[in-house]
Every structure is written in structure tokens, then in C-alpha cells.
Amino acid sequence: MNFATTLARTLIATAVAGLCALPATAQEKIKVGFMLPYTGTYAALGVAIENGFRQYVDEQGGKLGGKAVEYVKVDDESDPSKAADNANKLVKRDNVDVMVGTVHSGVAMAMAKVAKDNNTLLLVANAGADAITGPLCAPNVFRSSFSNWQPGYAMGKVAADRKIKTAVTLTWKYAAGDESVRGFKEGFEAGGGKVLKELNLPFPNVEFQALLTEIASIKPDAVYVFFAGGGAPKLMKDWAAAGLKDKIQLIGAGFLTDGTIEAAGGAAEGLLTTLHYADDLTNAKDRAFRLQYAKTYKLQPDVYAVQGYDAAQMLGAGLVAVKGDLKNRDGLVKAIESAKIDSPRGPFTLSKAHNPVQDLYLRKVVGKLNKNEGVAVKGLADPARGCKAS
Amino acid sequence: MDLTTFLIQCLNSVQYGLLLFLVASGLTLIFGIMGVINLAHGSFYMVGAYLAFALASLTGSLLIALPLGLVLAVALGYLLEWVFFSYLYERDHLQQVLMTFGLILVAEELRSLLAGDDVHGVPMPDFLSGAVAIGNGMTYPVYRLALSLVCLGVAAGIWWVIRRTKLGMMVRAGATNREMVQSLGINITLLYRVVFAAGVALAVLAGMLAAPVSSVYPKMGDGVLILCFVIVVIGGIGSIQGAMLAALLIGFVDTFGKVFWQEGAGAMVYLAMAVILLWKPEGLFKAG
Numbered sequence: 001m002n003f004a005t006t007l008a009r010t011l012i013a014t015a016v017a018g019l020c021a022l023p024a025t026a027q028e029k030i031k032v033g034f035m036l037p038y039t040g041t042y043a044a045l046g047v048a049i050e051n052g053f054r055q056y057v058d059e060q061g062g063k064l065g066g067k068a069v070e071y072v073k074v075d076d077e078s079d080p081s082k083a084a085d086n087a088n089k090l091v092k093r094d095n096v097d098v099m100v101g102t103v104h105s106g107v108a109m110a111m112a113k114v115a116k117d118n119n120t121l122l123l124v125a126n127a128g129a130d131a132i133t134g135p136l137c138a139p140n141v142f143r144s145s146f147s148n149w150q151p152g153y154a155m156g157k158v159a160a161d162r163k164i165k166t167a168v169t170l171t172w173k174y175a176a177g178d179e180s181v182r183g184f185k186e187g188f189e190a191g192g193g194k195v196l197k198e199l200n201l202p203f204p205n206v207e208f209q210a211l212l213t214e215i216a217s218i219k220p221d222a223v224y225v226f227f228a229g230g231g232a233p234k235l236m237k238d239w240a241a242a243g244l245k246d247k248i249q250l251i252g253a254g255f256l257t258d259g260t261i262e263a264a265g266g267a268a269e270g271l272l273t274t275l276h277y278a279d280d281l282t283n284a285k286d287r288a289f290r291l292q293y294a295k296t297y298k299l300q301p302d303v304y305a306v307q308g309y310d311a312a313q314m315l316g317a318g319l320v321a322v323k324g325d326l327k328n329r330d331g332l333v334k335a336i337e338s339a340k341i342d343s344p345r346g347p348f349t350l351s352k353a354h355n356p357v358q359d360l361y362l363r364k365v366v367g368k369l370n371k372n373e374g375v376a377v378k379g380l381a382d383p384a385r386g387c388k389a390s
Numbered sequence: 391m392d393l394t395t396f397l398i399q400c401l402n403s404v405q406y407g408l409l410l411f412l413v414a415s416g417l418t419l420i421f422g423i424m425g426v427i428n429l430a431h432g433s434f435y436m437v438g439a440y441l442a443f444a445l446a447s448l449t450g451s452l453l454i455a456l457p458l459g460l461v462l463a464v465a466l467g468y469l470l471e472w473v474f475f476s477y478l479y480e481r482d483h484l485q486q487v488l489m490t491f492g493l494i495l496v497a498e499e500l501r502s503l504l505a506g507d508d509v510h511g512v513p514m515p516d517f518l519s520g521a522v523a524i525g526n527g528m529t530y531p532v533y534r535l536a537l538s539l540v541c542l543g544v545a546a547g548i549w550w551v552i553r554r555t556k557l558g559m560m561v562r563a564g565a566t567n568r569e570m571v572q573s574l575g576i577n578i579t580l581l582y583r584v585v586f587a588a589g590v591a592l593a594v595l596a597g598m599l600a601a602p603v604s605s606v607y608p609k610m611g612d613g614v615l616i617l618c619f620v621i622v623v624i625g626g627i628g629s630i631q632g633a634m635l636a637a638l639l640i641g642f643v644d645t646f647g648k649v650f651w652q653e654g655a656g657a658m659v660y661l662a663m664a665v666i667l668l669w670k671p672e673g674l675f676k677a678g
Contacts, residue, residue: 041608209402213402264511
């Protein structure tokens with residue numbers, strides 16, 4: 001009896017071990033794990049990123065580097081406290097080959113840590129935290145979007161070029177706002193401008209009135225702001241209502257007017273912002289991308305869809321070079337590093353820290369669109385401060 | 391800071407304080423008179439803003455949306471009291487907190503299903519959309535001034551009802567001794583239902599009035615809820631005068647905190663609360 005149970009146990013153990021080993025030996029598919037917000041304020045952004053990613057894969061016949069792509073999804077709820085758990089689920093439970101995420105910077109930073117610990121490939125398709133391609137940079141972590149520093153720096157340069165002498169900055173007191181303002185200050189003061197005062201308020205407080213009065217009494221030439229989501233249209237409306245619109249130029253990082261123009265009513269009209277995408281680029285790639293996206297999803301694409309699409313392009317470039325062999329990680333990473341990504345935003349390459357080296361556009365709000373006013377800075381690379389790889 | 395700027399900042403403080411009062415007054419009524427901790431009060435504020443958005447786009451004007459929204463708000467309050475809150479009076483505070491927290495989640499989810507997660511704007515009536523010049527090249531938005539006037543009017547109205555009418559007398563008596571009022575032949579169940587509906591209507595009204603200047607977005611009630619509890623506690627639970635004074639105080643502390651000490655602006659309000667409660671543990675005014 002005792003012998004029989006031992007035998008049975010051994011047999012079962014062997015069988016289980018054999019079953020577990022099976023998927024590892026027969027690598028037929030590439031398993032992509034989306035860790036994106038599917039509920040909450042950022043739900044639409046998460047869906048756009050996934051749509052963009054799938055669109056590129058579908059254009060390649062559902063395969064990258066000769067391997068079929070299979071997806072698993074986790075809703076990250078934009079909650080940093082659940083981020084490490086969620087990322088571990090993808091890596092340990094679902095055994096994904098690649099993680100694709102996410103919108104919220106805090107969540108993305110937790111993902112980067114998990115990716116680093118497990119040496120899993122990570123493609124960040126939005127979160128702009130400088131740290132991801134700064135102190136947290138790693139050979140297996142790539143970003144297809146931007147660093148917060150980039151739009152800020154570009155706007156600083158534009159402002160200085162336009163003979164704006166003095167500026168005040170205004171943002172929520174949190175990492176993204178601080179990083180964006182730092183970028184602006186760097187670009188603006190390098191061009192001879194002067195930041196008179198850095199104003200901020202606690203996130204997500206939207207009672208701007210006191211600070212607007214403060215700004216009116218300082219009387220700068222321009223005010224640079226970083227706001228997104230619900231705060232953005234509120235700021236633009238308060239700005240117009242306070243009668244500042246004709247007196248002081250309001251400028252900002254592109255998120256101020258992305259997806260918020262309608263909510264702001266007329267208050268957004270004419271505002272200048274910088275971003276790595278605009279609503280009316282004229283390159284053929286963008287036209288084809290927008291047409292296909294609208295046809296497939298019955299939605300207009302936005303910058304988030306572009307970032308998802310490009311994340312898939314980056315993965316594709318790597319996989320094609322190694323012919324779908326994920327074990328050749330070094331070859332894969334090298335191929336992505338040296339790839340020229342033919343993005344709807346215009347072609348870009350990756351810096352040593354794995355952040356896009358890209359054109360930043362100056363955009364002007366006309367009607368309901370962010371119209372392209374030309375390239376603000378060509379081929380702008382994030383300085384990647386604190387990254388040991390660069 | 392020169393004198394003009396200082397005066398404008400005072401105006402900002404008063405205007406912000408009055409808007410906070412409008413939301414907090416409903417909370418202090420429900421909390422003080424009925425003894426229910428209503429965490430869902432911020433959700434009523436959000437409901438108001440979304441009602442303004444929906445009704446203003448349907449009818450084409452905020453001025454038509456306001457009365458319509460108020461009628462709906464009273465109906466909603468009446469219904470909620472009947473279905474949920476009437477069971478809470480005898481329960482302890484933990485159960486009240488649990489149920490009203492549940493209502494927040496339900497409200498957020500319904501909002502997400504019905505209106506989506508996007509940010510929306512509500513156009514303000516044309517004749518209120520201008521700005522008046524107030525010297526030194528500065529202007530002040532007309533809508534905010536109008537908003538302050540409406541808030542003052544509502545405050546006077548509440549004071550008059552509570553202090554000068556028979557209904558107010560019953561409400562005050564009910565707050566002190568529920569059983570005694572009942573034994574005098576007053577239908578306390580109906581009375582509470584009316585008070586609750588009024589409290590909800592006040593929060594909804596505040597949301598609707600704030601919608602054009604604050605825009606309409608998910609979870610907009612959260613921040614307001616916390617500030618309102620601060621106001622209710624500072625002012626003394628159940629006291630309308632207390633809520634008014636505390637709301638104005640918070641308006642000033644928040645506004646000048648942002649101007650003079652940015653890094654600590656988020657904590658100033660709570661610091662003020664701590665100091666006042668050390669000095670007067672029951673709040674500035676006692677209920678009644």
C-alpha cells in the first residue's frame with residue numbers, strides 16, 4: 001500500500017512536470033500581456049493603446065517575426081498599490097513573454113521594477129515618468145511614448161524663440177508636473193527667458209482662482225502649465241473667465257488640450273501646446289493609420305493609439321531580426337535599439353536609455369483639433385539623467 | 391501683495407467659501423438633525439454636476455436645467471431616504487459609513503455606465519459669461535459673483551426656514567428628541583424624509599451651479615466631501631451658522647494658504663481644523 005502510493009505520487013509528479021515543461025519547449029506563440037487601465041478615468045486611454053497594438057499585429061497577419069501573437073489582459077485600475085501584484089500575475093502566472101503597459105506613471109514604475117527583477121521584456125506605451133528611462137532604465141525596458149521632460153523642454157524653447165521674456169509655471173504638485181516644469185525651465189532659460197515663479201497646488205485640487213489672481217498680479221508674458229484630465233478644461237475655463245486670455249499667453253504640454261477641447265468650450269481656442277503628435281499630420285503613414293483605425297474600431301485614433309501601435313512596431317522590429325527566437329534576448333534588444341520606427345507621428349529611433357528620440361510638434365487649438373504649427377524641436381532626446389546604461 | 395490683489399484674494403476666498411457652504415449645509419442638516427454620517431453626500435454633488443450637463447444639453451440652457459434638476463434631486467432624496475436611509479437611524483455609525491460608502495461606489499459605477507469617463511463642459515448662460523473690471527488691470531468673472539449671490543440667498547433661506555417657520559421648529563425639536571416630537575402627534579418619518587430630500591437638493595444644487603466653472607468629471611465629489619466634513623465638524627455638527635462661518639474660514643485658509651505657503655497648502659485646512667478643535671472640541675457653534 002505504502003509502495004503503491006509512493007509509485008502513484010511519483011508517476012503523477014513526473015506527468016505534471018512533463019506537462020509544465022511542454023509550453024517551454026514548444027514556443028509556438030508570443031504571449032503579450034497587456035497591463036492597462038480598463039476601468040476608471042483612464043479606461044479610454046487603455047483601450048486606445050490596446051487597439052493600436054492589435055492594429056499593427058493584425059496588419060502583419062497576426063504574426064510578429066513569424067510567430068503568432070496571443071494576448072492576456074490585466075486591468076491595472078491605475079492603482080500603484082496593486083501594480084506590483086498585477087505585474088507579477090502576468091509574469092509568474094501567465095508566463096508572458098512581453099508586458100505592455102501603461103498610462104499611470106506610478107503603475108509603470110512598479111512594472112519596470114518587476115520587469116527588471118524577472119528580466120521580462122517591458123514596453124511602456126504611455127507613462128511619461130522620467131525615471132523609467134532614467135534611474136530605472138534597463139536593457140529589457142523600452143518606451144514608445146515620451147518622457148515628461150520632452151514636451152516641457154520643447155515648449156520652453158518655443159517660448160524663448162518667440163521672444164517671450166518672463167514666465168510663471170503652474171502645475172499639480174506631483175512627479176509628472178514637476179518633471180514637465182523642469183523641462184520647460186531648462187529649455188526656456190537656455191534660450192534667455194526667465195521663470196519668475198513656480199506655482200503649484202496639491203493633486204487633484206482644481207480650485208485655481210487664488211493662483212490666477214496671483215498670476216495676474218505678477219503679470220508674466222506667459223504661463224506654462226501641466227494639467228491633464230478633469231483639471232485641464234477647468235483651468236482653461238477659469239483662465240478665460242478671469243479675463244487673462246487676452247493678456248497673458250497660456251502655453252502647456254500637449255495633454256492640456258488632448259481630449260479636453262470639447263469640455264473647455266471656446267476657452268481652449270488658440271492655445272499653444274507641444275507634443276509628439278498632432279491631429280493633422282500630413283505624412284502618408286499617419287493618413288493610412290488613421291483611416292485603418294477608424295475603419296476597424298469606429299473611433300478616431302489619438303496619441304495613445306499611436307503609442308500602442310508603435311509599441312507593437314518596436315516588438316515587431318526586434319522579433320523579425322531574431323526570427324521569432326525569444327531566447328536570443330541580446331539580439332532582440334539590439335535590433336529594437338537600432339530600429340527606425342516608422343511611426344504615424346513621423347519616424348523615430350530610440351536613445352541609449354530606450355526612450356524615443358523624436359520630433360516635438362508645436363500645436364495650436366483650432367476648432368476641435370490640435371493643428372500642427374510645425375516642428376518645435378527636431379529629434380529631441382531625453383537627457384536620461386541617472387541612467388547607467390547611457 | 392498690493393491692496394487690490396489682497397482684496398481680490400479676499401473675494402476669491404468668500405466666493406469659494408460660499409460654494410463650500412452650499413454643499414456643507416446639506417451635510418450638516420442630515421448629520422446634525424438625523425444623526426446619519428452620509429459619505430455619499432459628495433456623490434450627490436457629482437450627480438448635480440452631471441444633471442446640469444445632461445439637462446443643459448437637452449434643454450439648451452442651464453437656467454431651464456436648474457429647476458428641472460432640483461425637482462429630480464428632491465425626488466431622488468425622497469426615494470433614497472425611503473429605501474435606504476430610513477433603516478439607518480437606529481444603527482451605529484459604522485453601519486452608516488459602510489452603507490453610504492457603498493452608495494458612493496454605486497453612484498460612480500452608474501455614472502461611468504451612463505455618462506462615461508470623459509470630462510465634459512457645461513456652457514454658462516451668455517449674460518453671466520463676461521467679466522467685470524475691478525481696477526489695476528484685473529477682472530473678475532461675473533458668473534462667480536452671481537454664484538456667490540445665489541449661495542447667500544440660499545443661506546438666508548435655510549436660516550429663515552429653520553429659525554422662523556413651524557417646519558423649522560419641528561425640525562429643531564426632532565433633532566433634540568425624536569420620541570417626544572413623535573408623541574406630540576408629528577409625523578417624524580415624513581419630517582425626516584423632507585429634511586433628507588432638502589439636504590440632497592442642496593448638494594445637487596451646488597453641483598449644478600459649480601458645473602460651468604468646474605467642468606464635469608469622474609470622482610469630482612471626493613475632494614468636496616472631505617472639505618465638507620471638515621466644515622461641518624469645525625462649525626459644530628448640525629449648526630447652519632457654524633457651517634457658514636466654517637466654510638468662509640476654510641475659503642480664506644485655502645486661498646491664502648495657496649498664495650503664501652504653497653508646499654503646505656494641502657495641509658493648511660486640516661491644520662486649521664486641528665487648532666479649532668483643540669480650542670473648541672464641539673465646534674464653533676453647538677447644534678440647535
